[in-house]
Amino acid sequence: MIDSRTSPDTPRARTLCLFTGTLAAFAGAERATATLANALAARGHRVHVLSLWGDTPVFDLSPGVVHHAMFRERVAFRHHYVPIVRQVRRYVRAHDIDVMIDVDPMLALYTLPATFALPLRRIAWEHSTYASDLGRRARRWARALAARRYEAVVVLTDADRDAWQAHHRHARAQFVTLPNPLGIPIPDTAPAPAGERCILAVGRLVPEKGFDRLIDAWARIASDAPGWQVSIVGDGPLRDDLLRQAQALGVADTVHVLPAVANIAQHYARASIYCLPSRRESFGLVLIETKAYAVPVVAYAADAGPRALLRHGVDSLVVDDGDIAGLASAMRQLVGDAGLRRRLGLAGYAHARHFRADAIAARWEALWDAAAPALTEAR
Structure with a gap:
């Protein structure tokens, strides 16, 4: 049997970093991040998760995923902006990251200066609807930066893809609809009806x-x-x-x-x-x-x-x-x-x-596979 990780049809292994606020919270974005990280590691990629805070993820990470938190507890990040940018840059360079995935477009405010002039592919992963800017001007700025400077912005529905396209008509980024991966194993057959009401x-x-x-x-x-x-x-x-x-x-x-x-x-x-x-x-x-x-x-x-x-x-x-x-x-x-x-x-x-997580991970690979020649030349 051919190992799917070495199959000629499988994109070559890359070093990926999912940059997130935290994995120390029971929430949908955190579960999706852990699930995607595990699925990409299973497909042979070298996967890092870099968190702003929280040493202990609440969702299991596979042995193939490296997790690092910059702060043990949540802090006032606006007061630590420059140190965070410096830490992100050191981490990206130390681990020779090929692809940086911001789990929230807000993180572009750190990622763009941290990765300036570095040869890597930047992708923003939006977990909120476009209308949900929470009244924060910084979120609108970050979204504009991601649209203009990133290679791709991943959204969860076609309606949100259309909203990004309407608000960022001169974007460099490709706007891509990708659903979140299923975070639990799917039973091989449909389970029988539950006995509990x-x-x-x-x-x-x-x-x-x-x-x-x-x-x-x-x-x-x-x-x-x-x-x-x-x-x-x-x-x-x-x-x-x-x-x-x-x-x-x-x-x-x-x-x-x-x-x-x-x-x-x-x-x-x-x-x-x-x-x-x-x-x-x-x-x-x-x-x-x-x-x-x-x-x-x-x-x-x-x-x-x-x-x-x-x-x-x-x-x-x-x-x-x-x-x-x-x-x-x-x-x-x-x-x-x-x-x-x-x-x-x-x-x-x-x-x-x-x-299924593996099927969604394969679709993520297509986002950076298109840039393979550019990444190879930059290295």
């Missing part, structure tokens, strides 16, 4: 994730769904608020707020329905992960990510954003129809297979 939601306990909207909708149907429970898995500042809301609405005995875990697959395996009540969602990696376990989805069409990933009536039930009654009705429909849950779940499982 559980409606699952996963994410940071922050307003954008809309878990308050899930509790509102659940309170409308809980009395019609005996034996069913809602499990919200995540960490964040709204934990106590959500528990108080459930108490006030009389559903505290059926709503559970559980801590975030690295092994999130254990929750998908027990779920019968997944709910995405987000107010804003750039991609929604949890949607692909839950589909990998053949769990049907009910969701708001709140943003580009869910609209791109969900197919109403095929693998999910999608309702208008903010329609609490509609969300409650969709959950009631799934609770009461095991056949519908299974049909949607099987379609979702088939869709999730397209997001």
